[in-house]
Amino acid sequence: MAALFAFRCTSCDEIHEGSPSFGFDAPSPYTRLSEEEKRDIAELSDDFCVIAYPEGTQYFVRALLEVPILGVEDPFLWGVWVSASEKSFRRYLDTFDEPQPGDGFFGWLANRIGIYPTEQSRGADVWIQTDGTRPRVVLHQSESASDALARDQRDGISVRRAQQLAEQAMHG
Numbered sequence: 001m002a003a004l005f006a007f008r009c010t011s012c013d014e015i016h017e018g019s020p021s022f023g024f025d026a027p028s029p030y031t032r033l034s035e036e037e038k039r040d041i042a043e044l045s046d047d048f049c050v051i052a053y054p055e056g057t058q059y060f061v062r063a064l065l066e067v068p069i070l071g072v073e074d075p076f077l078w079g080v081w082v083s084a085s086e087k088s089f090r091r092y093l094d095t096f097d098e099p100q101p102g103d104g105f106f107g108w109l110a111n112r113i114g115i116y117p118t119e120q121s122r123g124a125d126v127w128i129q130t131d132g133t134r135p136r137v138v139l140h141q142s143e144s145a146s147d148a149l150a151r152d153q154r155d156g157i158s159v160r161r162a163q164q165l166a167e168q169a170m171h172g
Contacts, residue, residue, distance in 0.1 A: 005072045007163040011171040019069060020166035023079025027060040027110035047134070048093070049081065059089035060110050063126055063135040067149075068156035076162050082107035082126050082137055092128065092135075103128040109137070115168045116149035 006017040027049050030042055038044070042051045049060040063082050066075035084092065088105035095103065109122040123140040139150040157165070 005069060005074065005159065005162065009167055011167050016166065019072060019074035019076055020162060020169070021077040021079065022169045024081060024111045027081035028112060029058060029110065057086065059084045059086060061089065061092060061126065061135060063137045065137040065153065067152045069162045070156045070158055072159060076157065076165065078113060080137060081110040082124060083110050099128045099130045101130050113149060115165055118147055122150070
């Protein structure tokens with residue numbers, strides 16, 4: 001049986017229990033809009049975001065990116081947004097209440113995770129879950145060995161690394 005994750009934070013000296021989970025309230029393109037643009041060309045809900053630019057519409061879905069913590073039951077979770085084509089977005093909407101097993105689509109990660117810097121866009125497969133949870137994001141493996149997030153998702157991270165990442169995400 002795998003252990004539960006807990007650690008004493010070196011920044012605030014508190015004990016944090018449970019696998020770390022951090023999320024974004026909106027995709028990055030939405031956060032860059034002015035208040036007027038948010039009102040006039042965008043729609044944001046807990047699960048979906050649509051931005052209707054004059055040159056074309058962008059669609060986003062809220063999802064989970066899991067990074068396994070070695071020896072721990074639950075993964076390190078990133079609540080992220082991913083882009084979707086109009087066709088994939090419409091299918092996801094149409095089957096939202098009754099998801100189809102094995103359903104998924106290609107998307108681009110639409111948030112910048114500061115503790116995992118990269119200059120490249122991150123492509124991913126987005127897998128719809130039939131258990132009522134948010135879709136799961138599986139990053140495409142980068143040709144660059146420098147994409148630590150893709151590597152960590154593939155290989156998992158140590159408990160020590162999970163603590164370091166959590167502390168950095170909480171306290172900067």
